Amino acid sequence: MVSFTLNEEQEALRSTVEDFAREVVAPVIGGYYERAEFPYEIVAKMGKLGLFGLPFPEEYGGMGGDYFAFCLALHELARVDSSVAITLEAAVGLGAMPIFRFGSDAQRERWLPELCQGERLAAFGLTEPGGGSDIPGGMRTTAQLDGDEWVVSGSKAFITNSGTAITSVVTALAITERSDDRPQISAIMIPTGTPGFTVAPEYSKVGWCASDTRELSFDSCRVPADHLLGEVGRGYAQFLQTLDEGRVAIAALSAGLAQGCVDECLRYVRERSAFGHELAHYQSIQFKIADMEARAQVARLAWYEAAARLVARQPFKKQAAIAKLVGSNAAMDNARDATQIYGGYGFMNEFPVARFYRDAKVLEIGEGTSEVQRMVIARQLGLDRSA
Ligand SMILES: Cc1cc2nc3c(=O)[nH]c(=O)nc-3n(C[C@H](O)[C@H](O)[C@H](O)COP(=O)(O)OP(=O)(O)OC[C@H]3O[C@@H](n4cnc5c(N)ncnc54)[C@H](O)[C@@H]3O)c2cc1C
Numbered sequence: 001m002v003s004f005t006l007n008e009e010q011e012a013l014r015s016t017v018e019d020f021a022r023e024v025v026a027p028v029i030g031g032y033y034e035r036a037e038f039p040y041e042i043v044a045k046m047g048k049l050g051l052f053g054l055p056f057p058e059e060y061g062g063m064g065g066d067y068f069a070f071c072l073a074l075h076e077l078a079r080v081d082s083s084v085a086i087t088l089e090a091a092v093g094l095g096a097m098p099i100f101r102f103g104s105d106a107q108r109e110r111w112l113p114e115l116c117q118g119e120r121l122a123a124f125g126l127t128e129p130g131g132g133s134d135i136p137g138g139m140r141t142t143a144q145l146d147g148d149e150w151v152v153s154g155s156k157a158f159i160t161n162s163g164t165a166i167t168s169v170v171t172a173l174a175i176t177e178r179s180d181d182r183p184q185i186s187a188i189m190i191p192t193g194t195p196g197f198t199v200a201p202e203y204s205k206v207g208w209c210a211s212d213t214r215e216l217s218f219d220s221c222r223v224p225a226d227h228l229l230g231e232v233g234r235g236y237a238q239f240l241q242t243l244d245e246g247r248v249a250i251a252a253l254s255a256g257l258a259q260g261c262v263d264e265c266l267r268y269v270r271e272r273s274a275f276g277h278e279l280a281h282y283q284s285i286q287f288k289i290a291d292m293e294a295r296a297q298v299a300r301l302a303w304y305e306a307a308a309r310l311v312a313r314q315p316f317k318k319q320a321a322i323a324k325l326v327g328s329n330a331a332m333d334n335a336r337d338a339t340q341i342y343g344g345y346g347f348m349n350e351f352p353v354a355r356f357y358r359d360a361k362v363l364e365i366g367e368g369t370s371e372v373q374r375m376v377i378a379r380q381l382g383l384d385r386s387a
Pocket residue numbers: 090094123124125126127130131132133134157158159160161205208213362365366367368369370371372
């Protein structure tokens with residue numbers, strides 16, 4: 001039997017985060033969003049709740065949960081707001097997880113405890129101004145060993161959580177050696193405040209306005225040799241694994257946004273009337289909401305499967321790409337329909353559906369565009385481009 005029912009522990013976590021999102025995030029997030037301000041107070045409360053330590057062992061200050069638990073939290077947060085959800089996703093999935101998976105004991109002990117508490121945030125720098133989908137082809141950042149130091153030069157674009165006042169470290173992928181076919185890529189940890197490491201002002205974004213996204217530059221930036229994460233030349237493989245997992249997390253976030261659209265519309269169609277009836281009376285509205293619920297459910301089941309396989313250490317690459325593809329489609333479609341159901345109010349930033357509309361688009365872009373997900377699925381089906 002395949003079970004899609006959450007166990008007691010998972011349901012307790014889901015409902016705790018649902019309550020947190022409704023009681024702590026919902027009342028104030030609109031203001032942060034409008035001001036494009038990072039929500040430090042909310043992040044501190046998420047830290048106290050243990051969300052940043054969810055999938056990490058207790059010895060590092062984590063909650064001893066797993067990746068499924070982490071995705072459940074993202075889903076519930078995104079039903080209310082995606083800026084806080086992506087802040088958690090990037091901090092855990094992209095920032096702390098590579099340190100946990102690939103770091104030495106010393107690196108784990110140095111960085112993970114404060115990351116698990118949410119007192120500090122880590123970021124992951126892969127994308128460059130010259131290209132994000134085409135890695136390693138688009139990479140220009142280099143790191144050369146000079147005595148017992150790495151000298152890093154180059155830049156990164158669109159890096160989440162890289163410029164907050166509590167960011168402690170950015171792991172950057174860099175070319176450590178060029179060979180004829182494929183450059184050798186390694187991951188180097190660069191603490192904030194390292195001379196030569198500069199963080200640009202926050203981008204002006206369409207959505208995720210209360211999250212932190214920056215361009216970074218490294219001008220002959222020197223870090224000790226032991227700031228290499230994992231082995232020399234393993235950066236590309238590490239990045240592929242990190243991204244596969246990250247796609248499951250973004251799929252959960254997408255399904256949450258899709259569900260949030262349903263939540264908001266169910267409320268609104270009972271409050272708003274037209275032509276003598278509640279909007280809920282009209283079948284065309286009911287059908288729209290039925291389609292939205294169907295998309296949100298399919299998106300949720302898709303990430304459940306991918307996350308369950310990830311946790312069970314079964315192959316999950318194809319399921320992760322499918323979950324991200326259908327999840328981001330569901331988020332886009334539901335955000336569009338929810339805005340339509342709200343009419344003119346749906347175009348006003350004070351209503352959550354307007355935020356959902358603005359936040360949905362990037363889900364088709366970040367951590368691999370929808371085109372890249374299709375490439376991954378096609379390759380998993382044996383449709384190699386050279387065939
Ligand atoms: C808000 C935000 C936060 C982000 N956070 C991070 C982060 O924390 N860390 C990080 O490293 N990156 C981050 N990114 C970067 C993100 O992962 C990239 O934007 C994404 O991978 C796409 O890369 P690109 O923007 O360079 O687009 P490009 O790679 O230039 O792609 C442009 C278009 O071409 C398409 N395309 C490319 N190649 C092909 C092909 N072979 N066939 C068909 N179509 C193709 C793409 O699908 C896309 O539609 C973030 C981005 C945003 C917007």
